[in-house]
Amino acid sequence: MAAKDDLGRRxxxxxxxxxxxxGFxxxxxxxxxxxxxxxxxxxTGDExxxxxxxxxxxxxxGHPFEAITPVKLARLRRLAGAWCEAHPDQRGRVRIDAVAVLAPRVGAVTIEHLERVG
Known part of the structure; x- marks a missing residue:
């Protein structure tokens, strides 16, 4: 489990x-x-x-993005709302993005960023 945690933190x-x-x-x-x-x-900007x-x-x-299910997106929306409630001084439009990181033991790391996934 430690190796998986290390990979996630990385x-x-x-x-x-x-x-x-x-620019974020x-x-x-x-x-x-x-x-x-x-x-x-x-x-980024006013978002x-x-x-x-x-x-x-x-x-x-499977690709990392495949782990972002409709259930996960609903949870992310609730968490984003909770964060906004806890930080009323932070204003702006809100969006949810996803980043997929492929970090093989050998070879180059690949990073993909999808905007407005949910």
Missing amino acids: GELLAAQRLAAS TVIERNWRCSQGELDIIAR LVFVEVKTRSSVAY
Whole structure:
């Protein structure tokens, strides 16, 4: 389990770095409440962006984006609402994005960013 946790943390770090390099301001990472956790909260322009990061070492069990189901999207919407309630000083339009990180043991890392997934 530790290796999987390490892979997930590495993927989230790489995703945050990619977002920052693309002009996003990362506001918070790994925000938790009783309902769950948001991987990355960022801002771009006047939009608050809640980013779900999925990291895999291969596509043997499917592409990382395949793990973002309708149930997961509904949960992300609830979590985004909870974050906004907890941070009333943060204003702006809200969207949910997803970042897929493929980080094989050998070879180049691939990062894909999908905007407005839910």
